[in-house]
Amino acid sequence: MSAYDAFLGAFALVAQLDNVLALALGVVVGVIVGAVPGMSATMAVALALPFTFTLDPIVGILMLIGVYKGGIYGGSIPAILIKTPGTPASSCTVLDGHPMAERGEAGKALEMSLYASCIADMISNLSLILFAAWLAAFALSFGPPEYFTLILFSLTIIAGVAGDTLLKGLISAGFGLLLATVGLDLVYGTDRFIFGEADLMSGLNFIPVLIGLFAIPEVLLQCTRGDDEIGRVARLGRSHVTLAEMRRCLRSIFKSSLIGVLMGAIPGIGGAPAAFMAYGEARRSSPNAANFGRGELEGVAASEAGNNGVCGATMIPLLALGIPGDVITAVILGAFMVHGLQPGPLLFQQNIVVVYAIFIGIMLSSVFLFATGMIAIRAFRRVADIPKSILLPAVLTLCVFGAYAVNNTMFDVAVMFATGLFGYFMVRVGMPAAPFLIAFILGPMLEDNFRQGMLMGQSDFSIFFRSPITWFFWALTAATVALLVWQGRKGRIVPAG
Amino acid sequence: MTRQERRRDFNLGLGVAAFGAALVLLIIPQGVVVPKGVRSAVLSPSFWPYAIAGFLLLGGILLAVQSRLASAGAPDVEGDEGEEERQAEPWLRLAASVVLLSLYYLAVQPLGMVVASMLAVLAFGTLAGATRRPIWLVVTALVLPLLLYGFFYEVASLPVPTGRWIHFP
Structure with missing residues (x-):
């Protein structure tokens, strides 16, 4: 069968009403579930999986892909509006999205989040279609030493989100790294900071931690203030992204999308590190770098393009090699297998029509994402108009339900409250929360890959310099640190002059 | 930076350093189980926690020193004298919030x-x-939890606790 015939066959397969409806329904469900704090895109896909068993393979798989993409985008809505990231991937969006909402620019932040998400999604889909084989080969050259140097480089963005006090940012990151060590040791299986509590054995889930860190301090701050802000947000909440603003952010969107694609193609990285890395790069190269973290539109664009750029690319190792890149694609792999399809090189030879149908469906999902997003913005932007004295107690309830839903245990609610109190303490002492979160997410990856690398190299550190990829990331890390030192020195000299 | 902020940072630095020291001396030895026959120190389960503890200890000391040096070098910007008095009420409200959070959990x-x-x-x-x-407050209090229950229990099939006395369908 020629490629042209296969494409026509795939088009005929997708262009049926039930397929299109399944994809659209998947995106809508994904956006709604992703917008609920605590309900991650992974949970949304896992919940939708049983409904696809009785559907045709293409209908079921497209529905799951729709849920996945909608879920990742949906997480940005509460991140911007109520400082409660719906998914870990959208935690970076909080940094600039929520300050914009507080300024009364919630609509603008949500719009930029949608535009950046859709553009990144489209770029990611095109990368999947055009470069799947090449990117899969690149991803396969990553072992623990390469992961370690990549994550180490990602951690340098802590300096970018630390605000005015780098030292406090580093201390905050130290606490995040420490909290990430709780649980059973992955190499020896021994206890680390468990103290007999069985719930701690698997470590702390990052959804209760990130909800606690961002949302609960807001509730406590409102309670300690006790005043009732009326209408401030409502008057100003109708701003839109202008063409000039879009043009200004386009460079960051494209760059962040490519970062997302590269990170997504590497199994096990996921959306959150991609978003932080894209954000760090956008901040480094932006003329408005000083405004990042204070409500910079480009920051929202970069983090959303970074995390959505991952979506299509995570399908690359799945479709090309049969390796799931993350938990979501592992669930989708399960859906393939339920329907008697085995992703990998053979799928391209034996079921090329199915592969092309998935490609067409994935491209179509970007269009549905845009349409659903536009409706969701209209529906959700009113949230920013609700007085904080009503909104924040409601957010607290939402957080409790969400934290409980992660593992169906009240322990996660307790973790969320405890992290929330620590987050409040951090606000009071002027310690930024973002470095804590970045370190908490990246810390386990850093440690695991460090120790796996040391095991591979039999405790010889030269393993971390074994390939051009490791040298590349070492060079990037050194250059970033040197740049920070130079900027720090310049910052000290300029005011004195 | 005001005098209060410098004092706050100095105390924070000391607190972080003390916590780092407590980790090294007490919490890690008690909380991290190191098996016998660990081949290399860097592969030990306690290597990473000790490294982080050292980082916190050093960071805390540096912060304390930095704030002390800032006190010595910078002009003394006075904070608001009545600030501490006005902050008494927020602390009471915070205490009430913490009690309410605990009651909510229980x-x-x-x-x-x-x-x-x-x-x-x-x-x-x-x-x-x-x-x-x-x-609005009463309507939110009545409607929102029911909506969330409907979503989590009925749609997502999650076993939301229904309590000992009141049972929802």
Whole structure:
């Protein structure tokens, strides 16, 4: 069968009403579930999986892909509006999205989040279609030493989100790294900071931690203030992204999308590190770098393009090699297998029509994402108009339900409250929360890959310099640190002059 | 930077350094189990926690020194003298919030998540200053937990605690 015939066959397969409806329904469900704090895109896909068993393979798989993409985008809505990231991937969006909402620019932040998400999604889909084989080969050259140097480089963005006090940012990151060590040791299986509590054995889930860190301090701050802000947000909440603003952010969107694609193609990285890395790069190269973290539109664009750029690319190792890149694609792999399809090189030879149908469906999902997003913005932007004295107690309830839903245990609610109190303490002492979160997410990856690398190299550190990829990331890390030192020195000299 | 902020940073630095020292001397030896026959120190389960503890210890000391040096070098910007007096009420409100959070957590098992959440919205809304909109507060308190229950229990099939006395369908 020629490629042209296969494409026509795939088009005929997708262009049926039930397929299109399944994809659209998947995106809508994904956006709604992703917008609920605590309900991650992974949970949304896992919940939708049983409904696809009785559907045709293409209908079921497209529905799951729709849920996945909608879920990742949906997480940005509460991140911007109520400082409660719906998914870990959208935690970076909080940094600039929520300050914009507080300024009364919630609509603008949500719009930029949608535009950046859709553009990144489209770029990611095109990368999947055009470069799947090449990117899969690149991803396969990553072992623990390469992961370690990549994550180490990602951690340098802590300096970018630390605000005015780098030292406090580093201390905050130290606490995040420490909290990430709780649980059973992955190499020896021994206890680390468990103290007999069985719930701690698997470590702390990052959804209760990130909800606690961002949302609960807001509730406590409102309670300690006790005043009732009326209408401030409502008057100003109708701003839109202008063409000039879009043009200004386009460079960051494209760059962040490519970062997302590269990170997504590497199994096990996921959306959150991609978003932080894209954000760090956008901040480094932006003329408005000083405004990042204070409500910079480009920051929202970069983090959303970074995390959505991952979506299509995570399908690359799945479709090309049969390796799931993350938990979501592992669930989708399960859906393939339920329907008697085995992703990998053979799928391209034996079921090329199915592969092309998935490609067409994935491209179509970007269009549905845009349409659903536009409706969701209209529906959700009113949230920013609700007085904080009503909104924040409601957010607290939402957080409790969400934290409980992660593992169906009240322990996660307790973790969320405890992290929330620590987050409040951090606000009071002027310690930024973002470095804590970045370190908490990246810390386990850093440690695991460090120790796996040391095991591979039999405790010889030269393993971390074994390939051009490791040298590349070492060079990037050194250059970033040197740049920070130079900027720090310049910052000290300029005011004195 | 005001004098209060410098004092706050100095105390924070000392606190972080003390916590780092406590980790090294007490918490890690008690909380991290190191098996016998670990081949290399860098592969030990305690290597990473010790490295982080050292980082916190050093960071705390540096912060304390930095704030002390800033006190010595910078002109003394006075903070608001009445600030501490005015901050007494927020601390009381914070204490009330922490008590309410604890009660919310404890009430879930006997009352169920829906009723506990209804009471929590009312209590936190009152504390947050929503008393000027009592109807909205009551409507939110009644409707939101029921909606969330419907979504999590009926749609997502998650076993939301329903309490000992009140059972929802």
